[in-house]
Amino acid sequence: MRAPTSDLPIIFAEAGILAGGAPILDAVSLSIGPGIPTVLIGPNGSGKTTLLRAAMGLIPLSRGRVTWAGREASAPTRRAILLQRPVMLRRSAAGNIRYALGTAGVPRSESDRRICDLLALVGLEGLQRRPARRLSGGEQQRLALARALARDPAVLFLDEPTASLDPYATKAIEDVVRTITARGVKVVMSTHDIGQARRIGGEIVLLHRGRLVETGPAEEFFRNLRTPEARNFIAGELLV
Amino acid sequence: MSDDVSALHLVLTGDPALFAIVRLSLAVSLSAMLSAALIGVPFGALIALTSFHGREIAIVVLNALMGLPPVVVGLVVFLSLSRSGPLGSWGLLFTPQAMVIAQTILVAPIIAALARQTIEDLWNEYQDELAAMNVGPARRVATLVWDARFSLVTALLAGFGRAAAEVGAIIIVGGNIDGFTRTMTTAIALETSKGDLSLAIGLGMVLMSVIIAINAVAWGVRRAGELWAG
Numbered sequence: 141m142r143a144p145t146s147d148l149p150i151i152f153a154e155a156g157i158l159a160g161g162a163p164i165l166d167a168v169s170l171s172i173g174p175g176i177p178t179v180l181i182g183p184n185g186s187g188k189t190t191l192l193r194a195a196m197g198l199i200p201l202s203r204g205r206v207t208w209a210g211r212e213a214s215a216p217t218r219r220a221i222l223l224q225r226p227v228m229l230r231r232s233a234a235g236n237i238r239y240a241l242g243t244a245g246v247p248r249s250e251s252d253r254r255i256c257d258l259l260a261l262v263g264l265e266g267l268q269r270r271p272a273r274r275l276s277g278g279e280q281q282r283l284a285l286a287r288a289l290a291r292d293p294a295v296l297f298l299d300e301p302t303a304s305l306d307p308y309a310t311k312a313i314e315d316v317v318r319t320i321t322a323r324g325v326k327v328v329m330s331t332h333d334i335g336q337a338r339r340i341g342g343e344i345v346l347l348h349r350g351r352l353v354e355t356g357p358a359e360e361f362f363r364n365l366r367t368p369e370a371r372n373f374i375a376g377e378l379l380v
Numbered sequence: 381m382s383d384d385v386s387a388l389h390l391v392l393t394g395d396p397a398l399f400a401i402v403r404l405s406l407a408v409s410l411s412a413m414l415s416a417a418l419i420g421v422p423f424g425a426l427i428a429l430t431s432f433h434g435r436e437i438a439i440v441v442l443n444a445l446m447g448l449p450p451v452v453v454g455l456v457v458f459l460s461l462s463r464s465g466p467l468g469s470w471g472l473l474f475t476p477q478a479m480v481i482a483q484t485i486l487v488a489p490i491i492a493a494l495a496r497q498t499i500e501d502l503w504n505e506y507q508d509e510l511a512a513m514n515v516g517p518a519r520r521v522a523t524l525v526w527d528a529r530f531s532l533v534t535a536l537l538a539g540f541g542r543a544a545a546e547v548g549a550i551i552i553v554g555g556n557i558d559g560f561t562r563t564m565t566t567a568i569a570l571e572t573s574k575g576d577l578s579l580a581i582g583l584g585m586v587l588m589s590v591i592i593a594i595n596a597v598a599w600g601v602r603r604a605g606e607l608w609a610g
Contacts, residue, residue, distance in 0.1 A: 196512060198508065198511055198512065220512065220513075221512045223508055223509065223512065226509065227505050227506060227508070227509050229506070229509070229523075229527060230527040230528075230605075230609040231527070231609055232609075239513075239523070240513055243513045243514060243515055243519070271607070271608065271609055273609075288512075291513065
């Protein structure tokens with residue numbers, strides 16, 4: 141893994157996105173620095189996915205701006221995303237990773253070794269030749285994570301990486317998140333699972349209706365909830 | 381001997397006249413399919429992956445062209461290649477090349493329309509992933525065509541089936557000349573009208589075998605695709 145800091149911090153300045161005239165991201169100002177994971181929490185429709193996609197450059201901002209280490213115009217390439225519903229290419233498990241390595245300019249001579257390393261990292265050794273679409277949901281999610289890591293990102297966005305996974309598969313993903321964080325990759329992930337946010341820790345960002353409600357280091361965030369929205373959400377109340 | 385038994389005898393003994401007709405038919409239809417693929421796949425990909433004013437109309441027209449009447453295509457090609465036509469100087473009328481041209485015009489819209497649908501469906505699936513991997517336009521097209529290859533082979537075989545079974549266009553532009561432009565379908569039409577049912581039935585058997593074989597290959601290709609690539 142590469143040293144993670146050159147494209148950080150990611151700074152959202154009054155970032156807003158409109159969909160059909162309605163704000164789905166509303167004047168969000170946020171700084172994402174290197175180091176510990178940043179965990180976006182909030183109910184469905186709170187803007188977590190939109191924020192991650194905007195950071196990846198997959199959707200343009202309607203207002204405000206996003207800068208990477210102060211740069212705005214040139215899109216950094218050392219970033220990758222695990223989408224909420226990743227799509228497996230119609231290839232083998234190894235073929236999916238090989239494709240991502242190709243897009244990252246990794247020479248073919250290095251591909252086989254990298255594929256083995258990445259499959260081992262996500263616990264899919266021995267499944268290289270299996271058609272990716274024939275893997276189970278949890279295996280596909282781990283393969284998608286390996287594919288994202290194939291681009292050797294300094295920053296990795298994970299959009300609800302364990303949604304609809306069983307506890308075993310969830311633990312496997314969380315273990316990989318801890319491993320890659322220890323290796324210096326900045327992880328920015330979204331979840332609506334409070335337990336997961338506590339387990340991953342790091343910096344917590346609570347979004348609601350496209351707005352940033354509250355943010356802070358995990359321990360302090362959960363100990364001292366400052367806003368009614370945060371108290372209700374953490375208490376398991378329905379935020380509508 | 382009854383017509384059925386005579387027909388079977390012709391097929392089983394490898395009657396030279398019958399198999400010359402079969403060879404020409406396959407050569408014409410395969411050439412038309414390959415020419416149509418060279419036109420249809422890129423054209424289908426272009427429509428699938430670009431947005432332009434009138435795109436919806438273009439798709440409707442392309443889909444409608446799948447049902448082009450062979451005799452109308454034959455007439456247009458005949459008029460174009462006839463001595464007084466714009467392409468009359470090429471001297472292709474009543475040659476196998478003219479038959480390939482007519483069948484290419486018939487088959488290209490089928491391949492293009494099926495390729496467009498296949499590639500567009502796959503693009504809708506892959507769009508976000510390829511964007512996230514920062515894949516450029518050329519690599520994007522190559523990826524989609526490669527990953528859709530099993531479905532595209534099925535589209536090509538559908539085109540081949542259309543060409544192999546077609547009679548209206550090639551009888552007009554080929555002239556059904558014995559030993560030169562006579563194919564299975566034109567020969568069946570002629571022999572039936574003459575009352576020589578043995579040869580017509582024999583050719584019908586071969587033609588049906590070819591069509592069944594094509595469908596078997598199409599099924600096999602798709603099945604292999606599912607097994608190997610998911």
